[in-house]
Amino acid sequence: MGQKFICMDIGGSKILGAVVDENNEILHRVKKKTKAELGTEAVDSRIKEVIEELIAESKIDREDIRAIGAGAPGVIDTDKGTVLYAPNIQWKDHPLGRIIEEAYKVPFVVGNDVNVGVLGEWKYGAARGYSHALGIFVGTGIGGGIIIDNKLFTGSKFTGAEVGHMTLNTEGPLCNCGQRGCLEAYASKIAITREIKAGLHMGVESSLAEAVENKEVIKSGALKKAINEGDKLALSALDRAVYYLAAGAGNLINIFNPEVLVLGGGVMEALEEDIIPLFNKYITRFAWPTMLSQVKIKPSELKDDAIIYGARALINERLGF
Numbered sequence: 335m336g337q338k339f340i341c342m343d344i345g346g347s348k349i350l351g352a353v354v355d356e357n358n359e360i361l362h363r364v365k366k367k368t369k370a371e372l373g374t375e376a377v378d379s380r381i382k383e384v385i386e387e388l389i390a391e392s393k394i395d396r397e398d399i400r401a402i403g404a405g406a407p408g409v410i411d412t413d414k415g416t417v418l419y420a421p422n423i424q425w426k427d428h429p430l431g432r433i434i435e436e437a438y439k440v441p442f443v444v445g446n447d448v449n450v451g452v453l454g455e456w457k458y459g460a461a462r463g464y465s466h467a468l469g470i471f472v473g474t475g476i477g478g479g480i481i482i483d484n485k486l487f488t489g490s491k492f493t494g495a496e497v498g499h500m501t502l503n504t505e506g507p508l509c510n511c512g513q514r515g516c517l518e519a520y521a522s523k524i525a526i527t528r529e530i531k532a533g534l535h536m537g538v539e540s541s542l543a544e545a546v547e548n549k550e551v552i553k554s555g556a557l558k559k560a561i562n563e564g565d566k567l568a569l570s571a572l573d574r575a576v577y578y579l580a581a582g583a584g585n586l587i588n589i590f591n592p593e594v595l596v597l598g599g600g601v602m603e604a605l606e607e608d609i610i611p612l613f614n615k616y617i618t619r620f621a622w623p624t625m626l627s628q629v630k631i632k633p634s635e636l637k638d639d640a641i642i643y644g645a646r647a648l649i650n651e652r653l654g655f
């Protein structure tokens with residue numbers, strides 16, 4: 335009984351799905367590997383399997399499903415429900431909206447995962463009640479989202495708000511996007527891992543040698559453990575990353591003059607207590623004092639569920655449910 339929504343977080347490695355009720359409570363969750371290497375159609379089938387399992391296991395009535403919403407990586411035309419480009423899942427001009435709507439006969443809305451995550455924080459999480467909000471999510475890479483005057487800003491063709499790829503140093507380290515010196519190349523988990531490896535190479539003593547050996551990305555838990563133990567290399571790598579994170583955030587604060595900045599993502603979730611004090615110290619170096627006095631800096635409230643709730647928020651924004 336009552337309205338139900340299926341909300342999804344479609345990622346390059348896993349697909350999370352949840353049944354959300356009319357009170358925005360999550361009733362049931364399903365998680366499956368994406369298996370992107372099997373190709374486009376296989377991924378479409380996996381998405382449908384997640385939806386089918388959600389319906390079967392939560393025992394909801396199909397008739398009660400009002401809409402399906404999702405966040406997915408890449409460039410997404412939210413008006414058409416088409417994934418224009420998502421290299422992680424090998425999608426190109428992929429009509430995901432049409433496929434899901436034909437299968438389930440309910441409206442489907444989809445947006446860029448990180449943008450959708452910020453929308454979730456704005457509607458249901460740390461940024462709720464504010465008209466001007468920024469979100470920066472630090473994980474393997476860095477993504478973000480911008481709410482201007484109660485509206486998600488996506489640029490003219492859904493590719494805007496790539497906050498992780500602002501250039502902080504034109505001669506800086508190479509970024510995965512091909513440019514140099516992006517925020518992501520300094521403050522992401524990839525960047526932190528690279529810094530730890532460089533330190534080890536220089537002979538700095540650290541307990542992290544094994545944790546980074548043959549890995550592009552260190553596990554957040556291993557980093558947290560080393561920091562708790564006072565590992566000097568881990569502390570200095572984090573310090574450097576947060577310094578640059580503050581530089582990037584300072585640029586955004588000075589441009590957008592937001593009321594709230596939400597810091598989220600896997601690294602934040604694991605290391606919030608270590609990052610927030612450093613961030614608060616360094617941000618004064620980059621944000622103008624007047625702007626800084628007007629912005630609240632808050633950790634994500636929705637954590638791992640930011641994109642699930644963001645999909646719920648997108649359904650609400652787009653369809654009014």
Ligand SMILES: [Zn+2]
Binds near residue numbers: 510512513516518519
């Ligand atoms: Zn970049």
